[in-house]
Amino acid sequence: MTYEYPERxxxxxxxxxxxxxxxxxxxxxxxxxxxxxxxxxxxxxEFNVSRSPVRDAFKLLKQDxxxxxxxxxxEVLPFEDKEKKELYDLRIMLESFAFSRIKSLNHDxxxxxxxxxxxxxxxxxxxxxxxxxxxxxxxxxxxTILASKHQYLKTYWNNLKPVMExxxxxxxxxxxAEDPEDFERIHKNHEVFVEAIxxxxxxxxxxxxxxxxxxxxxxxxxxxxx
Numbered sequence: 001m002t003y004e005y006p007e008r009x010x011x012x013x014x015x016x017x018x019x020x021x022x023x024x025x026x027x028x029x030x031x032x033x034x035x036x037x038x039x040x041x042x043x044x045x046e047f048n049v050s051r052s053p054v055r056d057a058f059k060l061l062k063q064d065x066x067x068x069x070x071x072x073x074x075e076v077l078p079f080e081d082k083e084k085k086e087l088y089d090l091r092i093m094l095e096s097f098a099f100s101r102i103k104s105l106n107h108d109x110x111x112x113x114x115x116x117x118x119x120x121x122x123x124x125x126x127x128x129x130x131x132x133x134x135x136x137x138x139x140x141x142x143x144t145i146l147a148s149k150h151q152y153l154k155t156y157w158n159n160l161k162p163v164m165e166x167x168x169x170x171x172x173x174x175x176x177a178e179d180p181e182d183f184e185r186i187h188k189n190h191e192v193f194v195e196a197i198x199x200x201x202x203x204x205x206x207x208x209x210x211x212x213x214x215x216x217x218x219x220x221x222x223x224x225x226x
Contacts, residue, residue: 004029006131006169016056019047021162023057027066027079028166034080039073064163079163087163088213094157095141099197099205101148111198113143118190125183130172137172138165140190144197 005021013021023043026032040051040058047054058074061067067074102110117140124132138161145157175182189211196204 005166009131014056015047015049015053017060019043019049019053019057020060021166022047023061024064024066024162025166025170027061027076028163029170030079032076034076034078036076037070037073038067038076042073060162063159066163084167087160087167090156091141091160091164092209092213094153094160095144096205096209098144098148098150098153099202101150101153102144102197103200105147107198107200110143110147111194114140114194114197117143118187118194121190122187125176125180125187128176128180130169130176133172133176134165134169137168140193 005018005025010018010021023032023038032038038058040054043054043057044051058067058069061074062069065077066079067076117136120136121133121140124130124136142157145154148154189208192204192211193208195201196208
């Protein structure tokens with residue numbers, strides 16, 4: 001079985017998690033269309049496994065709200081512009097709340113970690129490694145989530161991560177193939193984010209969100225009090 005999902009990311013995961021990761025990527029990419037019915041037998045045959053890990057995979061995909069479990073199998077739910085926008089809406093809310101939680105902290109360590117992840121993102125671009133870029137981009141945005149020391153915030157973030165990761169990976173693969181020059185803009189946008197955290201500047205953070213997420217159509221100002 002050839003995976004579109006990065007095989008090195010599958011080290012140490014269960015068969016069910018590996019199957020879920022691959023199917024998730026296909027749904028997010030649109031390779032598996034809305035309303036497709038996936039059956040345990042079909043997936044078990046494709047991945048050369050028993051039906052048990054397929055059931056595990058279906059449970060994970062249901063948690064992602066990518067499928068509904070039916071008597072005859074799993075029905076693929078829509079993942080189109082509306083769903084992508086909702087995902088980014090929630091991501092912005094979580095990151096905004098994390099920022100509000102870390103205002104009173106010493107920001108030196110947070111900024112240092114942000115800059116580290118940003119430098120690793122730049123290295124990944126030099127080597128045309130979309131997988132590494134995705135890893136470090138996810139870690140970059142996770143820095144403030146973890147620094148907030150808010151358990152439920154971390155839980156919600158972790159629930160979003162699998163689908164966010166798939167969406168970012170596909171986007172970065174496409175950009176590296178079609179528009180590699182755009183990464184200079186992406187790096188500058190992340191620099192604005194670091195600057196906002198370093199200066200504890202909510203206005204600058206709003207600017208950073210605009211720069212990073214305007215291309216998916218968010219009304220970012222709706223998340224900020226005037």
